[in-house]
Amino acid sequence: MDDTARRHNEKMKRIKAARDKMMETKTEERGLIMVHTGDGKGKSSSGFGMIMRCIAHGIPCSVVQFIKGGWDTGEKKFLRERHAKECRFFVSGEGFTWETQDRDRDVAAAQNGWRIAQEQILDPEIGFVLLDEINIALRYDYLDIDEVVAFLQTRKPPMTHVCLTGRSAKPELIEAADLVTEMSLRKHPFKDGVKAQKGIEF
Numbered sequence: 001m002d003d004t005a006r007r008h009n010e011k012m013k014r015i016k017a018a019r020d021k022m023m024e025t026k027t028e029e030r031g032l033i034m035v036h037t038g039d040g041k042g043k044s045s046s047g048f049g050m051i052m053r054c055i056a057h058g059i060p061c062s063v064v065q066f067i068k069g070g071w072d073t074g075e076k077k078f079l080r081e082r083h084a085k086e087c088r089f090f091v092s093g094e095g096f097t098w099e100t101q102d103r104d105r106d107v108a109a110a111q112n113g114w115r116i117a118q119e120q121i122l123d124p125e126i127g128f129v130l131l132d133e134i135n136i137a138l139r140y141d142y143l144d145i146d147e148v149v150a151f152l153q154t155r156k157p158p159m160t161h162v163c164l165t166g167r168s169a170k171p172e173l174i175e176a177a178d179l180v181t182e183m184s185l186r187k188h189p190f191k192d193g194v195k196a197q198k199g200i201e202f
Contacts, residue, residue, distance in 0.1 A: 031127075031160040032178040033152050037135055037169035040183030041201075047130045047163045048075045055086045059127040062088040062120040066113050067133040067166075073202045088126075090116045110142035121156055128161045135166025138173065149176045 001009070036043035054061040063079065079087045092113025113134075120129045137143050149172050156162060164173065174180050189197075196202060 030158055031156065031162070033156070033176060034161070034163040034179040034181075035135075035169050035173055035177040036163065036165040036181050036183065037167060037174075038181075038183035039167060039185040041185070041188065042183045043165040043167075044075075044132050046181070047132060047165045050128065050161075050163060051075075051079070051087055051130055054128045055083055058086075060086060060125050061128040061130070062090070062123075062126050063130045063132060064090045064092060064113050064117045064120060064134075065132045066092055066110060066137045068202075071202050074199060088120065090120075092116060106137075106140070107142045110137040113137070114143050114148070118151060118155075121151075121160055121162060124157065126160065128163070131162065131164045133166040134164050135169045135173070137166075138170055139166070139168045145170045145172050149173060152176060 036046055048063075051061055051063065063075075065073075065076065076089055076091070079089045090113070092109050114137075117129065117131055117134070120126050134143070134148075138145050138148065152162060153176055164177075169180070
């Protein structure tokens with residue numbers, strides 16, 4: 001073994017020892033409140049990635065999709081056609097608010113979605129609930145942020161995971177969450193005149 005390989009080996013041993021020591025202190029298990037927000041792409045995609053993981057591990061899950069319910073999304077098609085037993089899929093929105101042009105309908109749809117979301121979160125058979133684009137409903141005050149946070153903090157079962165996606169997550173939700181990921185936008189083809197691509201955006 002030459003000096004470079006030996007130094008690398010010794011460094012990796014030190015890193016592993018430190019990592020093993022750190023992992024000994026991580027013993028708690030509990031259901032997490034997770035928030036995916038920011039202007040960058042990937043918030044819903046990451047949430048649906050966790051849905052795939054849950055299905056693979058045999059964890060029953062649910063999706064409640066707010067706002068973009070009118071879209072024929074790949075994830076909705078895939079889960080309803082191929083994994084309906086493992087994952088329940090609910091749609092509560094009729095499209096983005098600039099498309100519906102009817103705030104009362106948007107509010108009613110969001111409220112119905114939140115009612116379904118609470119039922120799914122409280123269901124003892126469900127281990128993971130994805131509230132896709134709920135942050136948009138909260139941003140436009142279709143839902144009461146205090147009510148949502150209070151429910152998550154006081155009524156969510158201890159081992160149930162909940163992920164809330166969408167831009168402009170409210171500070172109250174960020175404060176209440178266990179894990180917050182903010183997707184930052186560096187470049188996007190939409191700015192160059194490229195429309196949303198099937199399989200990428202939806």
